[in-house]
Amino acid sequence: MTLPTINGEVKKIDESAGKMTIKHDAITNLDMGAMTMVFKANDPAMLKEVKPGDKIKFSADKVKGQITVMMV
Template sequence: MKTMIRFALTSVLVAAAALAAHAAEFSKGTVKKLDEKAGKVTIIHEELKNLEMPAMTMVFRVGDNAMLTKLKEGAKIEFIAERVNGKLTVTAIK
């Protein structure tokens, strides 16, 4: 029984460490263009490590259209981009 409990606890700790390693991190970028009607933002960004993507300029969907009201063209931002339902999506901005 003790062996099973130790195994279960070890499994939980390993899984938690793996999730932490893959957690998205904020990347730096500059807002190039906003498209509020389409719910999209064009960002000139640095490497996106969590998506294994080099620095470039690209269009992202936003997870919440309210994010667009906080942005202005030319603004320097830090953001998290993730694949949501197969689409590159900005999920957080600071």
Template structure:
């Protein structure tokens, strides 16, 4: 048992970063509506939302996110359903 504890500790350290990034997907800004707080993204599959790759409109969780975006820009983002609306919750 004593030999397994260091093994489990090493495994948890080596896979933790992969899980931290698992909810981010790649996308490209097709259209930006900064005033409306919305963005149209061409995105990869969103496994967390059980959604295939497609182009769709998302609400921005924080209107300030619009300042980080421009049409044609490639990005990584996380999305979730917030109050029934598909919402970009994080950008990088």
């Protein structure tokens, strides 16, 4: 399954927890409206590629019960 690309803005990075906070548009594959929430990073290296304030395009999916950023 191809995951949709979502527009978002990075609000916070928490490298020690492997998570990022993103203000995002609706995530159709997860039936989620637009909001700001914390996501687990599928690959912790992606946390070094972005910083708060960055406008990003990303994909997200549910992995082991956690909503996870799969690609930035």
